Amino acid sequence: MSCPLRENKAAGSKGDTLEKEQVKNKLTELFASGKLGIAPGKLRGDVFVPQSxxxxxxxxxxxxxxxxxxxxxxxxxxxxxxxxxxxxxxxxxxxxxxxxxxxxxxxxxxxxxxxxxxxxxxxxxxxxxxxxxxxxxxxxxxxxxxxxxxxxxxxxxxxxxxxxxxxxxxxxxxxxxxxxxxxxxxxxxxxxxxxxxxxxxxxxxxxxxxxxxxxxxxxxxxxxxxxxxxxxxxxxxxxxxxxxxxxxxxxxxxxxxxxxxxxxxxVEADYSQAAFWLVANYLGSSVNLKNLPKTTAQGDRAIVDLLSGLSEVEKRNDEAEERDVEAGRITDPGKREVFEMDARDVPDLVPVFAIAAAATNCITKIVHAERLRIKESDRIASTAAMLTALGIRNEITEDGLCISGQSAAGEKCFSGGTVDSYKDHRLVMAAAVAATCASDTVWIKDPVAVEKSYPSFFEDYVNLGGTVNGINVG
Missing domain, CATH: 3.65.10.10 (Enolpyruvate transferase domain)
Structure with a gap:
């Protein structure tokens, strides 16, 4: 079951334009095929986040x-x-x-x-x-x-x-x-x-x-x-x-x-699900989250501070590279400032935060993430596989991941490709967010896994201007 379609000021894109009432039925048909293709393109509009x-x-x-x-x-x-x-x-x-x-x-x-x-x-x-x-x-x-x-x-x-x-x-x-x-x-x-x-x-x-x-x-x-x-x-x-x-x-x-x-x-709106749209914004989209609580006990509100911290590290790395250029030096990518994410309190944020980290000019270390191995998938291994499929260098560590990010300033920081979701709802949504900053279509296996936590995710995605298997709401 999915949420009712909401009014979004969505950007148009190429493909078969559908009325919003038809989107849900069309997506249901696509889910049955076991694979979705998400075309590159930024998202724009209003969205109401599901309950926590x-x-x-x-x-x-x-x-x-x-x-x-x-x-x-x-x-x-x-x-x-x-x-x-x-x-x-x-x-x-x-x-x-x-x-x-x-x-x-x-x-x-x-x-x-x-x-x-x-x-x-x-x-x-x-x-x-x-x-x-x-x-x-x-x-x-x-x-x-x-x-x-x-x-x-x-x-x-x-x-x-x-x-x-x-x-x-x-x-x-x-x-x-x-x-x-x-x-x-x-x-x-x-x-x-x-x-x-x-x-x-x-x-x-x-x-x-x-x-x-x-x-x-x-x-x-x-x-x-x-x-x-x-x-x-x-x-x-x-x-x-x-x-x-x-x-x-x-x-x-x-x-x-x-x-x-x-x-x-x-029951208030869910920061865990809002994180996908917030990362999309970090990558250049303009999604207005209408119903997020400003004060909450939800730990996943930490995504706001994590993205802010990531941005600050990238700014310093960019400035260091500019100084190297002025001095005629070649910047060593391996010596960039490192951003560390401690996943102990926010394990559910790891897949989508990894997408943000991959699109940032810095090295990101995700630590204390051992318990992710017993989630819906081995979420350390599956997140690493997702990044690899999208052209991002990364390494599995003893307690997490090390990600070699690249700036999203060029708009196309992901290669496109096929992502195996391992039937993990958070992998599906993270890969869809990556598509907003990809050079080619991102194909996602077993997209129906989103029903576990955010059944209307792809309805909202399309209504925000995203194109899924060539369809959009124009």
Whole structure:
């Protein structure tokens, strides 16, 4: 499902001009072919960014725990596959709770109840958020998934479950995480997790424990990474009346106030998706993002400062090269000033930021990105492959990438070519952004992956003047 078409002041370009109403159907046909061709050309116009996927997951869970999932105002016309998976799962949990409570003596769920099955599709957030929730609510649950999700780890929950009253059982004999069976009932209490693993473990456990009977404490045994995502979790929890505090070694939940809210919770626009348009602007497009919040707990707002910092480094490198020319010296590209991106707190920005870095006169080192290897693709390797396909020199390092960028002043900093998205939504959109500054068509395999997070991305792209497989809205 895609978002309704919006009014954009889009630039015209060559190709078959279509009415905006026809774009969605045409793109659906193209998705079925498994490959899109994006013609070079800048974008121009207004765009409304979809709701924050990170905030929407959290809002749905807290609204569900408050007794009314509809308190989380999700734009159903623009919902991504991941958010659809979470909402569907919560509705199944709600039915299971209702069935248990309607039984003899209004009993809670127990091990005697048949497990419900929750299909998380390819959503790591859905899986890691709902594992502890099923345990705290005492709902016997079998989790399944598709794509790379069964290979993505959930082992950090093993230590949490020990002595908690709940159990997790792997049902696959080959070592995959899924199918996974959750039984028993997790109690409020003291729990420990490493801070340098996916923040989804921490966020999932905090939200689940907010509905447990009694106070809980979560101690982090290592330094916290991806802090902005946990900050967002706490902010949403507080918006639903939960008393959660950050302490020197972790977090505490008083247990005195269960999740509760009576008015709607509006989910703000997503900086993670806005980053693609902001990088397009960095490459010379003129996209006006109409609905971005100026104040937000979203960590991916860091894209604004990252692009600003990248630009400053390029300016200094350009000035150094001008001095070399005046002095009759040859500039050594390997001695340019280096820009370093620390990906610990903003891993989702790496693919599109790599496109910005490739179009900048500097060396960019992306560091502390190890966890990207277990995303929808091995996102370090797939980002490197994307850059190589587009003619950009790069090197995979122990914890990230080193990119040898070139100035976008010449307008055509990418070669064009075929990019394998590895069915990773962020690779698809990053490659499309690169096409705005390419010398030839950029072909993208498996573009339908955008349905995972930004279903209307290519509708917006075309409405902004982009040309996809020769079509545009003129």
């Amino acid at each position: 996927k990170s905030a929407a997951h959290r809002a749905l869970i807290m609204a569900f725990l408050s007794g009314d999932i509809e308190l989380a105002k999700i734009d159903e016309s623009c919902v991504s596959d991941d958010i659809r998976a979470t909402k569907r799962a919560l509705l199944s949990m709600g039915k299971a709770l209702d069935a248990c409570r309607s039984g003899k003596d209004n009993s809670e769920c127990s091990g005697e109840n048949e497990p419900i099955e929750i299909d998380c599709k390819e959503s790591g957030s859905t899986l890691r958020f709902l594992i502890p929730l099923a345990a705290v609510l005492g709902i016997p649950t079998k989790f399944v998934g598709s794509g790379r999700l069964p290979q993505r780890p959930v082992k950090e929950y093993e230590g949490v479950f020990e002595g908690s009253g709940a159990e997790m059982t792997y049902l696959d004999e080959t070592g995959l995480s899924l199918p996974l069976l959750i039984t028993g009932k997790m109690k409020a209490g003291e729990y420990k997790l490493p801070g340098n693993v996916s923040s989804q473990y921490i966020s999932g456990l905090l939200m689940a424990l907010s509905s447990a009977d009694g106070a809980s404490r979560l101690t982090l045994t290592t330094e916290l990474e991806s802090r902005p995502y946990v900050d967002l979790t706490c902010e949403v929890m507080r918006n639903f009346g939960v008393e959660v505090k950050e302490e020197a070694t972790g977090y505490s939940i008083s247990g005195e106030k269960k999740p509760s809210r009576t008015d709607d919770f509006e």
